[in-house]
Amino acid sequence: MAIQIVPHTEERKPLVEAFNAKMHGGGSQYGFYVEPTPRWIPKREGQKVWRELYLAVRSGKDGDQEVVGGYALKPQVWLVDGQEHLVADWQGPFSLGAIDNKYAAMGLRMVRDMLKKQPLIYSWGHGGEDEPIVRMLRKMGWLLHETPFLFRICKPKNFLTKNAYLREDGKKALAQDFLAYSGLGFLGLHTMHAALRVRSLKLRFEAQSEVVPQLGPWADELWEKAKDAYRAIAVRDADTMNALASPQHDHDEWPEPVRLRVRKDGRDIGWAIVLERQQKGNARFGDMRMGMIADYFAHPDDAAEVIHAAFAHLRDLGVDMVMANQSHPKWIAGFEDAGFLKVDKRRIFCASPELEKVLKPWTETREGLFLSNMDGHGPMGI
Incomplete structure (x- = not known):
């Protein structure tokens, strides 16, 4: 199967709805945004912060498509030691790997895709150092800093x-x-x-x-x-x-x-x-x-x-x-x-x-x- 990571679009809304139904049916609390245009901070000209939505789409030999994951980016201008940098937060990644081991590697693949799009990337949250995503980031050499x-x-x-x-x-x-x-x-x-x-x-x-x-x-x-x-x-x-x-x-x-x-x-x-x-x-x-x-x-x-x-x-x-x-x-x-x-x-x-x-x-x-x-x-x- 071929999987590509592509921007969310109007045409892919039914695929996201099917993804969400499969996730919830498999016992996961997570899903992804059905609407391709974020209601919170959509991209506008001249704005220093916005959000982008991406989907991992599997294409079959017969041309059928299925969403198997997704993530969101929030690029924003930061000031670091007086210099401006475009830094991005990421939300997710969410994938069928949560309910199907066949897609267990999708999380890592989507993180790598995020890094290609926005090398200066971070996340702030997580429930603790034992979470799978945190363990993965530690292995990838990311900086981890705890806050109260x-x-x-x-x-x-x-x-x-x-x-x-x-x-x-x-x-x-x-x-x-x-x-x-x-x-x-x-x-x-x-x-x-x-x-x-x-x-x-x-x-x-x-x-x-x-x-x-x-x-x-x-x-x-x-x-x-x-x-x-x-x-x-x-x-x-x-x-x-x-x-x-x-x-x-x-x-x-x-x-x-x-x-x-x-x-x-x-x-x-x-x-x-x-x-x-x-x-x-x-x-x-x-x-x-x-x-x-x-x-x-x-x-x-x-x-x-x-x-x-x-x-x-x-x-x-x-x-x-x-x-x-x-x-x-x-x-x-x-x-x-x-x-x-x-x-x-x-x-x-x-x-x-x-x-x-x-x-x-x-x-x-x-x-x-x-x-x-x-x-x-x-x-x-x-």
């Missing part, structure tokens, strides 16, 4: 009684119910968050946030002033962010984003993009109302102020918990200063050998590498 998960609980009772992940064990669930209804959980969790803020010696935050319809010239001014404070960061000017968090939000992969302009003492110090959603039967969050600080920008010295302003907005909306992922040490410290708890080694930044060369010396660059939930393939998981 950050969260702050707003409503301890709901966190203890509605969090599906923590309640898988019946005995633990019973203990959590006791903590929730006795009030001890409220005291313990609030004391823990307060202790983080005491440790930071910054008990008062003064920045205020304002909901805005989109980012404007003021955001470009912030970008120009603060971009050189980072060693490696995706471009975050107004046009790019208005593409990533479009005011014309028209997909359901995550909730509609809210854009916040953050000011202190009458001046702009940063911005944040936040999301919130009421969960129902979520595998991790159960029935909690979740908030996410999905993206943000400021000088690293203003990190805690921007984070706290974004957190306060979500807290006032009534969420049970606020979460985020981040790689930059000063921003991670800013989250902790704002009362967030840190859980280490929850995501892995995987960079291709060619991207690792651009990021050298890595021991220095990693101290200034900025990744938020809007990097990679977007703020999924909420």
Whole structure:
């Protein structure tokens, strides 16, 4: 059988539908995008970030065709040590190898195809070092860098009684119910968050946030002033962010984003993009109302102020918990200063050998590498 990796097209939509049906019928939770034009950041002239969809198509001797895999790329302009580079995130690869060993090599073939199209490529996510894709990338000589998960609980009772992940064990669930209804959980969790803020010696935050319809010239001014404070960061000017968090939000992969302009003492110090959603039967969050600080920008010295302003907005909306992922040490410290708890080694930044060369010396660059939930393939998981 001959397999080619080709761009997704309108004509191939029925083939993708058949692929998805076969994947789900075989017990896999994964599939691929039926529509060939991405609803999130389709390619437009002059845009510094977009998405591309590719399919692995098998052609039989009689001319019939079958989709056996697919992946997505998100090229975006990055600034690394002051120089612009086109760096791409990849999503997938998804293949029939998940349900049929005959296609077990498709994952490796698609990764190699990605590298031909975009040598400076990365992925940020994964469940741990034991995942098959992570083991494969390690064997291929990719750079692997672990980053934390950050969260702050707003409503301890709901966190203890509605969090599906923590309640898988019946005995633990019973203990959590006791903590929730006795009030001890409220005291313990609030004391823990307060202790983080005491440790930071910054008990008062003064920045205020304002909901805005989109980012404007003021955001470009912030970008120009603060971009050189980072060693490696995706471009975050107004046009790019208005593409990533479009005011014309028209997909359901995550909730509609809210854009916040953050000011202190009458001046702009940063911005944040936040999301919130009421969960129902979520595998991790159960029935909690979740908030996410999905993206943000400021000088690293203003990190805690921007984070706290974004957190306060979500807290006032009534969420049970606020979460985020981040790689930059000063921003991670800013989250902790704002009362967030840190859980280490929850995501892995995987960079291709060619991207690792651009990021050298890595021991220095990693101290200034900025990744938020809007990097990679977007703020999924909420």
